[in-house]
Structures are given as structure tokens and as C-alpha cells.
Amino acid sequence: xxxxxxxxxxxxxxxxxxxEINVAATIKEIRRALVDADVNYKxxxxxxxxxxxxxxxxxxxxAVSPGQLMVKIVxxxxxxxxxxxxxxxxxxxxxxxxLLSGLQGSGKTTFAGKLASFIKKQxxxxxLVACDVYRPAAIEQLKVLGEQIGVEVYSEVENKNPVEIxxxxxxxxxxxxxxxxxxxxxxxxxxxxxxxxxxxAVKTAIRPSETLFVVDAMTGQDAVNTAKTFNDRLNFDGxxxxxxxxxxxxxxALSIRAVVEKPIKFISTGEKMEALDLFYPDRMAQRILGMGxxxxxxxxxxxxxxxxxxxxxxxKIRKNQFNFDDFLSQLDxxxxxxxxxxxxxxxxxxxxxxxxxxxxxDAFKPVESIIKSMTRQERANPDLINGSRxxxxxxxxxxxxxxxxxxxxxxxxxxKMMRTMNKMSQTKGGMAQMA
Ligand code: GDP
Ligand code: MG
Numbered sequence: 001x002x003x004x005x006x007x008x009x010x011x012x013x014x015x016x017x018x019x020e021i022n023v024a025a026t027i028k029e030i031r032r033a034l035v036d037a038d039v040n041y042k043x044x045x046x047x048x049x050x051x052x053x054x055x056x057x058x059x060x061x062x063a064v065s066p067g068q069l070m071v072k073i074v075x076x077x078x079x080x081x082x083x084x085x086x087x088x089x090x091x092x093x094x095x096x097x098x099l100l101s102g103l104q105g106s107g108k109t110t111f112a113g114k115l116a117s118f119i120k121k122q123x124x125x126x127x128l129v130a131c132d133v134y135r136p137a138a139i140e141q142l143k144v145l146g147e148q149i150g151v152e153v154y155s156e157v158e159n160k161n162p163v164e165i166x167x168x169x170x171x172x173x174x175x176x177x178x179x180x181x182x183x184x185x186x187x188x189x190x191x192x193x194x195x196x197x198x199x200x201a202v203k204t205a206i207r208p209s210e211t212l213f214v215v216d217a218m219t220g221q222d223a224v225n226t227a228k229t230f231n232d233r234l235n236f237d238g239x240x241x242x243x244x245x246x247x248x249x250x251x252x253a254l255s256i257r258a259v260v261e262k263p264i265k266f267i268s269t270g271e272k273m274e275a276l277d278l279f280y281p282d283r284m285a286q287r288i289l290g291m292g293x294x295x296x297x298x299x300x301x302x303x304x305x306x307x308x309x310x311x312x313x314x315x316k317i318r319k320n321q322f323n324f325d326d327f328l329s330q331l332d333x334x335x336x337x338x339x340x341x342x343x344x345x346x347x348x349x350x351x352x353x354x355x356x357x358x359x360x361x362d363a364f365k366p367v368e369s370i371i372k373s374m375t376r377q378e379r380a381n382p383d384l385i386n387g388s389r390x391x392x393x394x395x396x397x398x399x400x401x402x403x404x405x406x407x408x409x410x411x412x413x414x415x416k417m418m419r420t421m422n423k424m425s426q427t428k429g430g431m432a433q434m435a
Contacts, residue, residue, distance in 0.1 A: 027051065027052050030048055030051065030074060031044050031048040034047065034048070034251065034254070034288070035251075037250065037251035037288050038220040038221065038250070038251030038252055038255070039251035039254045039255050039288070040221060040224055040251075040254075040255035040258070040259065043081075043254060043255045043258040043259065046258070047077055047078065047081055047258075050077050051073055051074050051077050054076075054077060055073055075282075075285050075286070078254060078281075078285035079281045079282045079284075079285040080281075081254055081257060081258055082253060082254060082257045082264065082281035082284055082285065083257055083263045083264070084281055086278055086279060086281070087238065087263040087265055087279075088278075089210045089237070089265050089266075090209045090210050090237065091124075091180055091209060091210065092209040093207075093209050094174070094179070095170065095173040095178055095179055095180060095181045096179065096180045096181070096209050097170070097180075097181045097183065097206050097207070097208040097209060097210075098115065098180065098183065098208055098209070098210045098212065099183045099185070099199075099202065099203055099206070099208040099210070099211045099212070100112055100182065100183060100184050100185055100212055100214055100240075101185055101187075101199050101211065101212070101213050101214065101230055101234060101236065102187050102213055102214035102215055102226075102230070102240075103187045103188060103189065103190065103191070103216075103226060104186070104187035104188055104189050105187070105189070105216065106187060106214045106215050106216045107214055107216060107240070107242035107243060107268055108184055108185065108187060108214045109132070109138060109141050109142055109145070109184050110145070110242070110268065110271060111214050111240050111242060111268055111276070112128055112142065112145070112182050112184040113128070113142070113145035113146070113148070113149055113151075113273055114268065114273055114274075114275070114276035115182055115266070115276065116128050116145075116146070116149060116151045116182055117149040117151070117274075117276070118276050119182075120149065120150070120151055124179045124180050125177060125178045125179045125180070126151050126152075126178060126179070126180045126182065127151070127152055127153075127169065127172070127173045127176070127178035127180070127181045127182070128142055128145075128146050128151055128153045128154065128182050128184065129153075129155070129165065129166060129169040129181060129182065129183045129184065130142045130143070130153060130154065130165075130184055131162040131165050131166055131185045131186065131202065132184060132185060132186040132187075133159070133160045133161070133162055133165070133186060134186050135186070138184075138186070139153075139155045139157065142155070142184055145273070148273060149273055152176075152178070154168075154169045154172055154173075156168065162185065162198055162199075162201075162202050163198075163201050163202055166183050166202050166205060166206050167205055167206065169181060169183070170206060183202065183208070185198075185199055185202065186198070191226060191230075196229075196230075196233045196234075199233075199234065200233055200234065203234060210238065211234055211235075211236040211237050211238075212236060212237065212238050212239070212240050212265065212266075213227060213230050213231065213234070213236040213238070213239050213240070214239075214240040214242060215227055215239060215240070215241060215242065215252070215256070216243050217241045217242060217243050217246075217253070217267075218243050218246050219252070220251070220252055221252075221255070223252040223255075223256060224252060224255045224256055224259050227239065227256045227259065227260050227262075228260055231260040231262060236262060237262065237265075238262055238263050238264065238265035239256055239257075239260075239262055239263070239264040239265065240264075240265065240266045240267070240268065241253055241256075241264050241266070241267045241268070241279070242268040243268065243269075244268065244269045245268075245269040245270045245275070250284055250287045250288050251288060253267075253279075253284050253288070254284075254288060263279075264279040264281075264284075265278070265279055266278060266279055267279050267284075320415065322414075322415060323379055323380050323381065323382055324374060324378070324379035324382055324411070325379045325380060327371065327411060327414075328368070328371045328372075328379070366397065366399045366403050366407075367407055369397035369399065370393055370394075370397045370399055370403065370404055370407050371407075372397070373392075373396035373397040374393060382408070382411060390404045390405065390408070
């Protein structure tokens with residue numbers, strides 16, 4: 001995860017300013033936004049707890065633009081929660097069998113067509129099997145789709161036994177050299193014992209290499225409960241999340257993955273046969289973030305803190321109170337950011353003066369130890385530091401008097417520069433423009 005942070009920091013370069021973030025308030029906002037995006041409350045709480053740990057543990061709370069960094073942490077956690085990597089379906093066996101399950105209207109039949117078309121495009125022979133024995137129209141629907149995509153559909157109009165039909169379909173596939181068999185089953189409007197027993201029996205009889213649970217993303221929290229029930233009975237291999245083209249906020253994706261611990265493998269974003277998409281956790285994280293408006297919430301919360309911090313620093317400069325404590329805290333922040341030179345320009349009032357200076361991490365070490373050897377009074381009021389105090393500082397920090405003098409001069413120059421800029425800005429209308 002620390003490489004992720006590095007990446008995050010790289011993207012942060014060149015934007016934002018230095019400040020602190022009120023993590024607790026931000027976390028609360030994120031949690032609320034996730035719940036708004038249909039994420040199950042417990043899942044939202046778990047993920048925000050992890051986000052909090054990630055933020056705290058990495059000591060990023062005083063980083064450049066922590067708002068941006070927070071967004072990145074949230075995004076990473078959501079991606080992780082949805083499985084991290086994209087997961088493919090397993091098509092194995094001769095023929096390979098894919099079994100579809102789910103409630104009525106979830107989009108099974110539509111998905112069956114899309115998947116068949118998808119597999120056909122990979123130059124594999126496919127057979128669609130109509131096992132929805134309750135609605136004659138369902139068989140017809142699959143036949144229409146099959147015709148549309150050029151895939152054969154197996155059905156038995158008189159037979160009402162899905163186990164028999166699917167066994168017969170497998171035999172038919174073997175005889176007719178179909179390598180992949182996709183079985184479309186009957187769903188009910190709600191979870192129903194007979195439906196469950198039936199699909200369990202089909203699964204036992206034909207041993208699919210992939211059992212998929214198809215669910216309508218628009219059903220929000222219900223989608224999670226249904227997924228759980230189906231998984232308890234079927235132990236399915238993956239989830240197909242349909243109707244993401246509607247105003248579904250996608251939060252179901254997050255919850256389902258977290259609750260049933262099975263990967264989402266496909267999403268469906270339309271009724272057309274082309275709209276089958278592989279599921280990419282990172283893209284879904286982006287969708288959830290956007291839909292839930294988490295990004296703008298974080299940024300809005302952040303802006304306030306940025307402004308407060310900028311005001312605080314500017315006020316100190318104006319009153320000529322910029323002291324070694326401020327100096328040290330800014331150094332700490334800079335060091336966390338890695339590439340120091342690039343980031344120097346972000347310190348209020350420092351950009352122009354530091355632009356051409358060569359700096360590396362080690363350059364800060366003596367400076368830091370000298371400042372850390374100062375008493376609280378000396379840090380707050382640098383004018384106290386006279387000759388004998390300088391000698392004490394050199395000794396205490398393991399440096400020499402020249403280094404202490406150099407730091408004092410550097411600090412004095414900086415204060416002078418800030419004062420000058422302050423005077424200039426008063427005529428120009430604001431320090432902020434100078435920074
Ligand atoms: P089944 O009962 O599970 O087989 O569901 P169907 O495949 O028959 O789909 C039910 C309805 O949802 C149909 O009107 C489909 O056209 C529609 N549908 C299926 N998938 C999607 C999708 O991804 N987006 C949209 N907007 N509609 C879909
Ligand atoms: Mg159907």
C-alpha cells in the first residue's frame with residue numbers, strides 16, 4: 001500500500017496547499033455518502049473504519065492537499081473491497097457449462113444472450129438452453145435472442161423438468177459439437193423454496209464450471225439480501241450486476257461483494273446484446289465515488305481546512321510571527337511528500353525564493369536537529385537566540401556554530417522576504433496571490 005501512497009502523492013504534486021484535515025468529520029461525510037449510494041450500512045461502516053486507519057496509519061493528515069489524498073485512499077479501499085482485480089469466468093469441461101440463477105426480471109435471459117454472443121465472438125461454439133419451464137414466453141424470448149445473435153437455442157416445450165432438460169441439452173451439445181452451454185433458468189418474483197430446490201437440483205445434475213447469480217442493481221439493499229440467500233443455497237461462483245444503465249448508484253456492487261465474498265464478474269448496462277461489460281472494481285469505485293458525491297464532499301470539507309491553515313500562516317507572516325515552530329512543521333510536511341524541490345513552491349510565500357535552490361532530504365537533518373535543540377521560548381521567539389545560546393544549540397544538535405549561524409541567517413532571510421512580500425501584497429491586495 002505504500003507504493004499506492006507514492007502514486008497518490010505523485011498525482012498530488014502541483015496542486016493544493018498544505019493544511020490539516022479533520023478526519024473524523026470527513027469520515028462521517030463519506031459514510032453518509034456511501035449509504036446514500038445504496039451501500040449497506042455495516043459495509044459502509046467497515047470501509048470507512050478502514051479508510052480512517054489508512055489515513056491515520058500513514059500519517060498523511062498534514063500532507064499537501066490531504067483532501068485529494070483522502071479521495072485516493074477512499075478510492076483504493078473501495079476498489080479493494082470489490083475484489084481489487086477483475087475476475088474472469090471459468091469455462092471448463094466438454095462441454096463447459098454456465099448456469100444462470102436469479103429472481104424473475106433480474107435480467108437472466110438478456111444476460112444469457114449477451115454472454116452467448118460474447119463467447120461466440122471468441123470463436124467458440126455455444127448452445128443456449130431454455131430451462132424456464134413456467135413461462136412459455138420465456139422460451140420464445142430466448143429463441144428470439146438466439147436468432148438475433150446467431151446462436152442455437154435448445155428447448156423442450158412439453159417437458160417441465162429442468163433437470164431433465166439440462167441433461168438432455170448436455171447430450172445434445174456433445175453430439176453437435178457445442179463447446180459451451182449456457183443454461184437460462186426460471187426465477188420467481190421473490191425468493192421461493194421450490195425455485196431454490198429446482199436450481200440446486202440442476203446444479204447437482206450438470207455440475208457447471210461456472211454458476212452465476214444475476215441481480216438487478218436497481219433493487220439496492222434487496223439485491224444484497226437476495227444474493228446472500230442464493231449464495232447460501234447455491235454457493236455460486238460470481239455475480240452479474242444488471243441494469244447499471246439506470247439511475248442505480250452502484251452501491252449494491254460494494255455491498256454484495258462484501259457480504260457474500262463472491263466476485264462480481266460482469267455488469268450489464270442495457271438491453272442490447274452489445275452492452276455486456278466485464279466488471280472492473282476500480283471503475284466501479286469511481287462510479288460509486290462520483291454518484292455518491294464523495295469526492296466533492298471531501299473536497300468541500302477540505303477547502304475549509306485549507307483556508308483556515310492558509311489564513312493562520314498568513315496572519316503569522318503579517319504580524320511577523322513566523323517562527324521556528326512553523327518552520328519545523330513546514331519542513332515535516334515537505335519531507336513527507338518525497339520530492340522536495342518540486343514541493344517547495346507550495347509553501348506559502350516561498351515559491352519564488354526557493355525555486356532555484358538544490359535540496360535533498362539530508363540537507364534538512366542538521367537544520368532539524370538544531371531546531372529540535374531549541375527551547376520552546378527560543379522557537380517561538382527566535383530573537384532570543386544570542387551567541388551563548390547558539391553555542392549551546394550547536395553542541396546539543398551535534399552541529400557546529402557555523403551551521404547554526406547559517407540556519408539563523410536563512411531563517412532571517414526568509415522572514416525578511418516574507419515581510420517584504422507582505423508589504424507588497426498589501427498594496428496589491430492579498431498575500432494569497434503571492435504564494
Ligand atoms: P429474467 O426474468 O431474469 O430472465 O430477466 P430478463 O432478461 O427477461 O429481463 C427483464 C427485463 O429487464 C427485460 O425487459 C430486459 O429487457 C430488461 N433488462 C435486462 N438487462 C438489462 C440492463 O442491463 N439494462 C436495462 N435497462 N434493462 C435490462
Ligand atoms: Mg428469463
